[in-house]
Amino acid sequence: MTKVAPAVSSTANIISVLEDEILNGTLAPEDRLDEQGLARRFNVSRTPIREALRHLASSGLVDIKPNQGTTVRRLTTSDLIEMFQVFGELCGLGAQLGARRLSSAEIDKLRALNQVCADAAEEDDADKFFRANLEFHDFLDARSKNNYLLSEIHKMSKHLNAYRRFITLQPRRMMRSVEEHNQIIDAIGKGDEEAAHILMRKHVNLLAGSATDVLIALENKHGPSDG
Template sequence: MKRSNTQKLKDALEDDIINGRLMPGARLDPEELALKFGVSRTPIREAIQQLAVSGLVTVEPKKGTFVAKVGIEQLIEMFEVMAELESMCGRLAARRISAVELANLASALARCEEAIKQGDSDEYYYENEDFHNCIYRASHNAFLAEETRQLKQRLKPYRRMQLQVRQRMVNSMQEHREIYEAIESGNADRAEDRLRQHVLIQGERFSDFASSVKKFSLQAERAVEEAKG
């Protein structure tokens, strides 16, 4: 899936923030970013706007753009809501999906399989995103679909981060197959349950996710202490 300069820049900045190369409180200088990534001011402005929607940066008028602090409690709450919205989309899709929409969902599933073979977590994420968007559209509830997309956009950096955990891509792919089978067979209860479990962060996944976020927070705290010293 070809990505625009804005998307590539946003992904790079997300990775820098999530992995601690850009610490909370760090200022994003548009001119420095333009030189570093070899792009114009337009994709920088668009990328910063999208990062602000995700909650990774804050834009302060007349001061600039700064990396935000991540709160794991709020993230978990957002994932809980996301799981319920996705499960509703799955239930409705199992009842309402058309033949054309089912074919599109099967195609998205096949592209996810191909990204798995390539071992590319970013490519898998974007094909995964299309897979989920097919389900949103198939719910035939425009309001629900839009609310789900908006929250998914805010959680995007952390959903991408999850895919970097060992075996998560493979497990995610198996969950996609089960979701597809439930929707294809018209089993609304199973589609609802499979999507909820696919998105919820619990058990071992919670431990892995919490560990990643805590690691990020500790790196930030050390950077602050070093700056003071």
């Protein structure tokens, strides 16, 4: 209830809580983030609240209009399509760099991670698949050894993960993802950077493509978390 004794700075704590609530859908798009209200809620002054809101604005989660307050950003369908396009590109680079750097042990690890995806797909367990899929991608991205790339991917993931989860629910999507993962792994195994890149890009973009219908349906609603 009343979360007190923040071991870290107030601002940092507030940022992570608000971030979480926005991404979970507790705070819906267009919801107002009132400085005073939040100040009361977190038992702090408006100053750290403002800092947190500025931070969220710069990561794109909220919109700040001068003298008009802060609202949770609503991503339009085109926003999402645009972002998935860029996201695919970055993941593609991640896979390409992975093809250069992964040891054979690490490739085995990748196969193992994809096997978990495959199991989840067999069991038709979307939640399990979603987590395993994230692990697969995270592992690969981390091995790119490009921290800038990694931070950009993580930043975008914050926005897109909710939608990725939706996409997972599409019929046969899980099976196809497993296939595509396998192709990517094969390309990496052969050290074929270019192929790894292209395959990964298509994997993520198809993901966006097949998602378009869902996104359009969502357009009239609140957002990814709406029932």
